Amino acid sequence: MIRQKFPSKITLFIGLVVILFSHSPSAYSQQTLEQLNQALRYSRYSRIAPKVIPVLESDRTFILKMPVEKIEENIDFGVYNFSYGILSSFQEPITAQNMINLVEEDLVRETNFHYYFEKKVTIPEGQEMAFALFRATDTRQGDEYYYHADLISPFVFGYSDFWAYYGDDIPFDQNFIVKNDALVFKGSGPVSLHNFHYPANFDPPLPPMEIRPASVPREVTVDYKGDFLLNTPKRFPEDGYFFIQSDTNSTKGMMLRTVHDAFPKVRDYDEMAEMVVYISTRKEHESLQAAEDKKIALDQYWIGLTKDEETAKKLISEYFKQIEFANILFTDFKEGWKTDRGMVYTVMGPPNEVSFKLNGEIWSYLSANSNSKITFTFARVKNILTPNYYILNRSRSLQPEWFKSITLWRSGQMDF
Structure with missing residues (x-):
């Protein structure tokens, strides 16, 4: 028989102090929207995907529509703690006072694929900026999922009433x-x-080390x-x-x-031939694009890279899984894989750290066998079509790591 050891009164007291301290306002005082690591937003292994969709009700009043996609099957509501809040800047501390808990009674609707919350918020007159933050905490692992949306900021033209x-x-x-x-x-x-x-x-966008301006349509x-x-x-x-x-x-x-109806997955061999641009030489890509039978040309291409059929199959699966996630995560008026973030995501994989500033987004990758980081910075650009349009800050200094990742892809060694 195994006898259970019960904690002493002193242990219980210490544990109570720890719990109280961890839920006190000071526990959140050093954390701001700018300091959050939002890497789970782009993880291939996320269990849920929360969103915040602001809809304008009146001058400074918004309806926050907060759907949570259930990626994991058969989720029990009690597994997650949900909360939301309004911040006046990316530097305002996230505290117990400005985050409001959401309970099951707050659900507007639940389906097999979503939880859905909805809350009305009014931004006080005189407040120059406002940002909505939605947080979901997985109580099993402690994983924290975040999603934020500008309500009032220089990067939004305003929100629709529909x-x-x-x-x-x-x-x-x-x-x-x-x-x-x-x-x-x-x-x-x-x-x-x-x-x-x-x-x-x-x-497709130019590579990260190409600093000449990309061509844009004149009309x-x-x-x-x-x-x-x-x-x-x-x-x-x-x-x-x-x-x-x-x-x-x-x-x-x-x-x-x-x-197309296969999206976000690849549709056909023509599309496959276009999508391998990121890991191909110019000559290889032009040859694939010109091939009459793209299936045969692609088979020869993949086998030519790996010299092994099984490795080629794994490489194809991994590469187009990255394309699929890039399409899900980054599609705006462009398909996701054709955006700057989608390009970096496809080649480099999901970033280890993701941080947001008002005017940009920063991805960091931990370098293998080193304490150094590889950083990609995306500048936020005001765009009438979307408040979340980002362009990579290109630099020749990114070339060594970029080519290193392409070499891993081409040798069949890239693995996430």
Whole structure:
């Protein structure tokens, strides 16, 4: 028989002090939005994916729509502690006083795929900036998931008074939709919305050490597709992206990119040949693009890299898994793998550390067998289509580590 050892009164007292201290305001005093490590947001092994979607109700009043995607199956609500708060800056301490706990009674809806919370917040007159922070803590491992959204800041043009919803009344929590799939738009403003289509296609970005400016299209085609009613299913049949507005005299709207029905996965060999650009030489990539039978050309390409069929299969699986995650995480008006963050994510893998500033995002990778870090800095650029548009600060100093990662890919040794 194993006899259980019960703690002494002194041990219980010390434990109580530790618990009380860990939940006191001072325990949070050194933590700010700028200091949080939000690497779990981009992890391939995240169990949930929280979002904050602000919808404008009146001048300084927002409805915070907070869906939590259930990536892990059969999640018990009690496994997570949820909370949200409003911060006035990226430097304001996150404390027990400015984070509000969410309990099961706060759920607006729960489905097999989402938890959904919704809260109204009003920003006081005179407060120049406001940011919503949503936190979910996994009580099993202590993992903390964060998602923040600007409410009032220099990087937002303003928020719409409408939003799109899935068929189960969960807010649409991504930027891409499969062509011809339907969404329902709901709002408190006009009964109809205006629909602008941009039939744009984009090239993959230049590598991190390429400091010459990327080419940009001189003209952008815009097709006005008319208006459509709220509360009725709306489909988007064309390739490209759409900007939807309730007031065409404003800068406020919602952006959607249409994608093929295999997205975020790769669709066909033509797409595969395009996507290997990040780990190919120019000659290899041009040859793949020009090949009449891209399946045969790609088979020869992968076997040529690894000299082993099993290693090639593993390499293909790993590379396109990275593409898939890049598409999920970073698609905006471009497919995710074609964004700067998607490019770095595909080649370097999920970052070990992710920190945000008002004007940028910083990724750090811990160098193997070294205490040094490899850092990629993405500048935040104000964009009418999305408040989360980031461009990599390119530098020739990134070339050695970039080529080292490409060499690992090409030898079949990259593993996450």
